[in-house]
Amino acid sequence: MLAEIDERVATLTKEAKEHAPALLSRLYRALYRIRRVEEDVARIYPTDKIKSPSHLSLGQESVSVGICEALRKSDIVFATYRSHAAYLAKGGDINRMIAELYGKEDGAARGKSGSMHLIDMSAGMMGTSAIVGSTIPLAVGYALAERMKGKDTVVVVFFGDGAMEEGVFHESLNFAALKKVPVLFVCENNTYAIHTPLHMRVPKPNFRERVEAYQIPTRLVEDGDVLTLLKETEAAVSRIRAGGGPEFFEVMTMRWLEHVGPGDDLHLNYRTKAELDSWKAKDQVKRLASMLAPTERQRVEADVESEVAAAFEFAEKSQYPADHELYEHVFHD
Amino acid sequence: MLAEIDERVATLTKEAKEHAPALLSRLYRALYRIRRVEEDVARIYPTDKIKSPSHLSLGQESVSVGICEALRKSDIVFATYRSHAAYLAKGGDINRMIAELYGKEDGAARGKSGSMHLIDMSAGMMGTSAIVGSTIPLAVGYALAERMKGKDTVVVVFFGDGAMEEGVFHESLNFAALKKVPVLFVCENNTYAIHTPLHMRVPKPNFRERVEAYQIPTRLVEDGDVLTLLKETEAAVSRIRAGGGPEFFEVMTMRWLEHVGPGDDLHLNYRTKAELDSWKAKDQVKRLASMLAPTERQRVEADVESEVAAAFEFAEKSQYPADHELYEHVFHD
Amino acid sequence: MTKPTREISYADALYEAAAGEMERDPSVFVFGLGVDDPKGMYGTTKDLQVRFGADRNFDTPLSEDAMTGVAIGAALAGMRPIHVHQRFDFLLLCMNQLVNVAAKWSYTFAGAVKVPIVVRSIIGRSWGQGAQHSQALHSMFMHVPGLKVVAPTTPHDAKGCMIAAIRDNNPVIFMEHRMLYGHRGVVPEESYEVPFGKARILKEGDNITIVAISHMVVESLRAASHLESVGVHAEIIDPVSLSPLDIETIVQSVSKTGRLLVVDNAWTACGASAEIISQVIERLQGKRAVQVSRMGFAPVPCPTTKPLENLFYPNARTIAARAYDVAKGSAQNWLPEGAEAKEILEFKGPF
């Protein structure tokens, strides 16, 4: 196991290798932070303090972390209703996120939008949507605009395997490839759309073939390996930034909890315990933990614990928005 | 040239070969009939008797003729606003078609819908639409229903190259392949959407690759050859009828006149005379004419002339619908 | 014959209607995202795939646009599909097929074809559904000739309207509010149709006519109790079907009361409430002086946080207050005491 890890670390780019201990610590912090936030959201959920449909990223943390680690702050991320991970990984403010889930005025959207609509523009997190597939063309348009302005921004859009069935995905691919816009499309393929497995939705789960037909290069990351993701993203992002046009990642992953909400769902019998366990065995949080020196690990964990606790406390203490806010922001001045 | 034709005829299925002279005559009649109708529509158009946006099939006749010849009467066709050819080839009533273009009560839709909405259910022509791509899922649904009822109907849907850019096309392919419904998708690739060439719309015109990614078998017919089309369709239809699932044809072709209306459009400079001429050289109407004995050819042409003339006369004589018809048929009893 | 007394829920009534029709008519089938899911679409489709086979209650890819076209195509071939949408908001993905195709096909082909599809559209509310999971866009469909739009509010009407919708030869937008699913009421076991275009007077009264739509019927009935306590007798009308609309029943009631409050579960601008008020005025002007008023969603996207969400929707108390003002002819500053609606208060996530 350790040999394997060493091997993977060895494949990192030169710069990353030099900073390997710092990098591993940073990755672990990012992973552990998302894990702990999700655990606490799940813990609080039954108290009804979070009255916001929350689609937890628990189990899928590494996708966002591996990819966002390769981005600049000025790069842009769009994502879906299942985006606690992407929001945190891109550097979104944790306090404003939890306050948003609580529906409080210090939330990222002043409590107006909850878990399904997270934004932090100062971190390049450009927002998420509760309509499957709907942020995909936004990312393409954003990327087109950045290029028109002469900037070298890269735009990443995360979406689920289900989103690939929506017509807008194909229209967006075609246009992105035609205009060679700087977008990285990332499919977080957890093989389910709510409770429906892939084989009930597509004749063959050969998503990359579909995408390649648009002349868009693709990569498959089969085990959610955060280091592989980082390496692949660094390479892809530099190609995209250099004007190479859009690329596509299919990252296999698995959510550990139910589609929406804090519970297990094995009793629904749409997936097996063995399947879930096989993914738990690949848990990137545990894996990175094991790669750190124990003291470093403790330091990171302690930091994160207090940061997360503080965020929930922040949310608890924040006020609900005042009544007049109902009518604000319908239009932008 | 004649050798080539003989060779092509030789490749017909056994049954077709036995009936070759009759078959060739039938194909020529179908082609010539569409050609003559389109010429007369173009001739009449400037008189303002046809106040209906008409997208002429002139030059594209062979696609509909080659394919519909392989269908049973009980098989079903859906098509687009450019469907005079498909309507006539599938056996749609010529009188009711011309009367429809004239807006008369004996029209296929009692004059309410014009050129862009042709239907003749008794011939299995299930209608056309002025919204690009919109009949594609209808064909899939129709085919699904026929299979549910235990019938062995094959449904054919014609659409242009432009329609392949609409999201609904991809959604329809995915579902059709998933459910293995008996549909033949036919792209009449005339390489333009109005005045926009393919390279302005897609990164690469590899439509078949896109379709194959859905596990749908495809065929390319590059020259609009009516005999090749017939042969390929016979084979595809029998596979589909046997339960093999959907297939896809890309048929290269070219419209000779402007996108909509009766005129030439070379002055618009979006395509070259050389390009157009290269297609005129492949004209299937002329080609089939040359394959018939002169007397047979004269017989067919005379028949068609009088049939077409009668249809226009029928339309001229038909009345406009009465005022009260405005309010009829909004709902079906 | 004894009066039926069996009580079942709104959700069960919908299930029973679909199951009964599927039994009776092999051309009926159900499909849509999640219809054969373990949760069975709030129970409304629960075991249909077990009873009628996986071909007659099936899940689909996420492809609302094409799936609507598939429903229309199947209907053209003589089937009677029921297409289920988990949220009304998702109909925005298939407006082309609904408005440009389904609504027009009978007319476009001069009656040669028919499109008997039922589009079940579930309205979300509670637990922070927010801007994209709470819309009720029935007025968009009422605007378009060729579509029928129904919004039953009682279990009895849910069953009868569903049966009528399935048997109807035209596209029917069938609106369901998820806060109604748990409501129980008397539902006959046998099959029956609730005809479209016939409103129901749920409570009689002389002082003001309240026409309410979907879940607002429930809130308006509660408002009526508050109003009784201050001596205002409201007549509560549930149009049941919005297109066609039974304006006669409404006009008769307003002729009697002289006052009309329309409470929609939707925005008011160009909404069902504007249409009902306009039609009533057109009929009664010059004949009977009337006072009109309308309520609906606040003219903003729906916020998720509970305090603002509470303000977004009309409720029994604010409806009563408005009706009281209209009945008295001026602002009275009266707001009855009262708790939040039970079905909303009791609703628990996760979604």
Next chain:
Amino acid sequence: MTKPTREISYADALYEAAAGEMERDPSVFVFGLGVDDPKGMYGTTKDLQVRFGADRNFDTPLSEDAMTGVAIGAALAGMRPIHVHQRFDFLLLCMNQLVNVAAKWSYTFAGAVKVPIVVRSIIGRSWGQGAQHSQALHSMFMHVPGLKVVAPTTPHDAKGCMIAAIRDNNPVIFMEHRMLYGHRGVVPEESYEVPFGKARILKEGDNITIVAISHMVVESLRAASHLESVGVHAEIIDPVSLSPLDIETIVQSVSKTGRLLVVDNAWTACGASAEIISQVIERLQGKRAVQVSRMGFAPVPCPTTKPLENLFYPNARTIAARAYDVAKGSAQNWLPEGAEAKEILEFKGPF
């Protein structure tokens, strides 16, 4: 300063507005099916790609849904896209992006983002446009908070509204009727905004207020001439912008005339006409007795054959007849003589 006298067409006014803004602001760009086509979208986009480069006036694949998302995404990045649709009917393919995203994003993110897009929506008529190429669905957008909807009818307002729409920080549905493109009028050469939410009184009169929308403004002005001939003085109001709507100007006029006829270039059910009537009644009830009436498309899909198409639309004569009835308080059976509108009569295909 002398009064401007230069006359140009509505189409040229739109071109001039876009070109001027593109000159002034590098973030403005135009895209949509056929915008750089040899025909230049009725001339409204003619040579923009030559003047400003192929990146700023570009054609697209047939992908209305994604292209709308692209416009929104570009707007989020600070651009000001103008997305052109050859027919209003095609907006039905992108309702999800317009209603679920564009309309909601400012609110959903509490003002953190803005979506300054202009959605040019051309209404078809004549030469058998038929059911799928003639719709005007502005009421669907008026229904939704977060969208602005404008429908200028004069060349002057076309230019000023387009400039205002481009500069607006919100999504604007910009409605154009192709029968207006050829109309000429005085248009100042300099840049100016016509502010939204301000109606125009195009003709004063005491007997009846006619509020007309889009091409119906032209027909209503003609109707007003017929009405003058029988001594009825109509006040003609063009709302110019429908959302926001300047109800004050309309209410003031109706306070004076006591009669209101709303003529929409659309269906009436849940339409702009229902909204305007409802708002006027809400404001004037108990203050001023008013008679109201509305006209619009016949409640059917638009037929292509000319005799039925003629009946489908209100025209100068039928508007005059209806206004006369309203003015007189009862059916008068008067229908003025007159020819069909010039722009319709003269319109030649092929499309």
